[in-house]
Amino acid sequence: MDIPQIIANGIVLGALYACIAVGFSLVWGVLNVINMLHGSFIILGGYLAYFAWAHLGLYPILVLPVVALIVFALGYLLQYLFINKVVTAPVLTTLTLTFGLDMILYNLMTVYFTATPRRVTLDVGSLELAGVFMPVDRLIGMGLALLLTGLLYLVMRASTIGRAIVAVRMDRQAAALMGIRVNRIYAITFGIGALMAGAAGTVFAMVFPVTTNLTGSFLGKAFVVCVIGGLGSVPGALVGGLALGLIESFAGFLFGPQHAITVGFLLMLLLLLVRPTGLIGVKGYE
Amino acid sequence: MTSGLLGRLPAGALGYALCALWIALLAASPLTGDNYLVRIAVMISMFSAMALSWNFIGGFTGYPSFSTAAFFGLGCYVGAIAQRNGLPLFAAWALATLFVAAFAALLGLIILRLKGHYFAIGSIAIVEVTRLLVSSWGSVTGGGDGLNVPLMQGSPGAVAAQVLYAMLGVLLVAFAATLAVQRGRLGFGLRCIHQNEDAADMVGVDTTRFKIAAYTLSALFCGTVGAIYASWVGYIDPTDSFSILLTIKVPVMALLGGPGTAIGPVLGAGVFVLLEEFFWANFLQWNRAILGGIIVFLIFFLPGGLLKIDYRRFYRRAAERRAAGKAAA
Numbered sequence: 001m002d003i004p005q006i007i008a009n010g011i012v013l014g015a016l017y018a019c020i021a022v023g024f025s026l027v028w029g030v031l032n033v034i035n036m037l038h039g040s041f042i043i044l045g046g047y048l049a050y051f052a053w054a055h056l057g058l059y060p061i062l063v064l065p066v067v068a069l070i071v072f073a074l075g076y077l078l079q080y081l082f083i084n085k086v087v088t089a090p091v092l093t094t095l096t097l098t099f100g101l102d103m104i105l106y107n108l109m110t111v112y113f114t115a116t117p118r119r120v121t122l123d124v125g126s127l128e129l130a131g132v133f134m135p136v137d138r139l140i141g142m143g144l145a146l147l148l149t150g151l152l153y154l155v156m157r158a159s160t161i162g163r164a165i166v167a168v169r170m171d172r173q174a175a176a177l178m179g180i181r182v183n184r185i186y187a188i189t190f191g192i193g194a195l196m197a198g199a200a201g202t203v204f205a206m207v208f209p210v211t212t213n214l215t216g217s218f219l220g221k222a223f224v225v226c227v228i229g230g231l232g233s234v235p236g237a238l239v240g241g242l243a244l245g246l247i248e249s250f251a252g253f254l255f256g257p258q259h260a261i262t263v264g265f266l267l268m269l270l271l272l273l274v275r276p277t278g279l280i281g282v283k284g285y286e
Numbered sequence: 287m288t289s290g291l292l293g294r295l296p297a298g299a300l301g302y303a304l305c306a307l308w309i310a311l312l313a314a315s316p317l318t319g320d321n322y323l324v325r326i327a328v329m330i331s332m333f334s335a336m337a338l339s340w341n342f343i344g345g346f347t348g349y350p351s352f353s354t355a356a357f358f359g360l361g362c363y364v365g366a367i368a369q370r371n372g373l374p375l376f377a378a379w380a381l382a383t384l385f386v387a388a389f390a391a392l393l394g395l396i397i398l399r400l401k402g403h404y405f406a407i408g409s410i411a412i413v414e415v416t417r418l419l420v421s422s423w424g425s426v427t428g429g430g431d432g433l434n435v436p437l438m439q440g441s442p443g444a445v446a447a448q449v450l451y452a453m454l455g456v457l458l459v460a461f462a463a464t465l466a467v468q469r470g471r472l473g474f475g476l477r478c479i480h481q482n483e484d485a486a487d488m489v490g491v492d493t494t495r496f497k498i499a500a501y502t503l504s505a506l507f508c509g510t511v512g513a514i515y516a517s518w519v520g521y522i523d524p525t526d527s528f529s530i531l532l533t534i535k536v537p538v539m540a541l542l543g544g545p546g547t548a549i550g551p552v553l554g555a556g557v558f559v560l561l562e563e564f565f566w567a568n569f570l571q572w573n574r575a576i577l578g579g580i581i582v583f584l585i586f587f588l589p590g591g592l593l594k595i596d597y598r599r600f601y602r603r604a605a606e607r608r609a610a611g612k613a614a615a
Binding site for chain 1: 344348350352396397399400402403404406407408410411412414415418419421422530534537538541571572573574575577578579580581582584585586589
């Protein structure tokens with residue numbers, strides 16, 4: 001395999017990783033909660049898209065907004081009912097709580113959807129450009145992932161809700177004094193995090209098979225991307241995602257595919273120690 | 287009458303007496319001849335030892351460590367590989383203990399510079415990295431195929447009893463270590479770090495050394511029980527040994543009982559294993575969801591663990607109700 005192909009694979013993978021991680025990063029940055037549910041939200045989105053395609057014949061691109069809204073509602077409710085009650089507690093409490101909720105969601109999914117790997121097969125062929133070979137469905141996936149990430153960036157920058165979220169992230173007390181209802185912003189933020197996960201899952205189901213066994217691995221990607229790129233910013237997640245995609249692609253080529261993930265994690269540990277703010281430092285979420 | 291008797295005993299004596307009784311009960315389980323009971327006793331002892339271990343870093347020091355599964359898994363593998371290379375049983379267990387302790391001390395030097403969320407993520411990443419390394423280093427660890435461990439000699443009943451006493455031994459050592467730490471300089475320093483690390487540093491607590499000591503203690507016993515576990519089950523693989531579920535379950539047990547105490551982790555591990563056993567037996571399909579439900583319940587309704595519940599209030603209420611009943615009659 002030659003270098004341009006490795007880079008192309010890395011970028012496609014990286015765009016998907018950015019989309020996976022951006023919601024997780026938002027929740028961590030704003031609520032200061034490590035959301036262990038994130039992997040299950042992604043798989044839930046993927047499964048919903050698959051079932052809409054398999055049973056109703058709907059294309060993932062069409063159902064994406066619906067799936068995203070369903071997962072948003074679930075995220076909003078979970079935050080409003082449970083996580084909000086302990087949102088200021090130490091990380092041990094919040095992490096354990098989201099893990100407990102994740103066990104319930106995971107169990108529901110394995111019982112009702114079973115753990116069979118499922119994938120939406122679009123059969124759109126593949127492209128070859130200057131010696132780089134790329135299946136078209138992956139290109140569509142990459143495009144969608146970048147589009148979603150860009151949309152979130154716009155929402156954060158230009159909408160009232162987005163500005164309110166940024167304000168809460170910067171200074172919770174000051175935001176409350178400015179008339180922002182912090183608890184509602186927390187629930188919306190968590191909902192948006194879930195929404196991005198559901199949308200990312202829909203995109204993923206078009207490209208790779210999804211199964212409940214993958215929840216942990218998606219969560220792991222979100223950790224690594226957040227630490228590499230820096231917490232709580234859309235550009236950070238994008239940089240982290242692309243970096244991880246390229247690192248895994250090159251590491252897979254150099255050391256064999258079984259070591260690609262290990263290299264990513266080792267790099268994350270290293271970065272945690274050297275530069276815990278990530279490649280792009282922590283500033284406001286904008 | 288009862289309260290008078292309780293008042294005359296030294297503080298906490300009832301708890302320790304009940305704890306001793308509980309450990310004696312666990313030790314007596316082979317007498318029943320029921321291998322299922324012995325198996326549960328082994329699980330309880332094993333998780334008690336691990337919950338006590340976690341308590342050093344998570345309970346006393348207040349660091350959200352989720353690397354228990356890495357220590358347990360490494361203990362499994364070091365013990366198994368040592369035994370496959372001809373080391374006798376006890377030497378293999380001792381080697382696993384030393385290896386895991388050294389590993390944790392070195393790792394602690396690096397990872398304990400992180401705090402809060404970053405420490406939590408880092409400690410989970412340690413589990414992932416060790417699992418990935420063990421599963422990709424196929425020539426030594428057998429990779430994803432796992433590893434067969436030489437079986438222990440003797441009848442199934444005798445082997446189970448031997449494992450039980452080994453686990454109980456670790457449990458007692460961990461318990462003694464907890465008491466020693468709790469009453470000594472180390473425990474005082476760790477509690478200071480828990481309350482305010484910067485202030486502790488200012489008044490002369492060597493925070494780095496204390497934290498590394500706590501982290502190493504939190505690994506040590508996990509390594510030993512890992513090696514014993516490997517000898518007991520006879521077969522280990524990466525997903526089972528380095529399970530993310532284990533890494534969360536152990537802190538949950540300590541939290542369930544009462545973190546930062548000596549009896550809490552033992553109580554929590556016992557209750558948790560019994561509940562889990564009950565749910566496995568009766569609701570196989572929903573096992574994971576029910577455990578998740580227990581965690582959610584624990585966070586909301588038992589924030590200080592079972593030990594913090596004011597049991598005397600229940601007793602008083604019952605007494606009042608009885609008195610009210612008598613008065614009405």
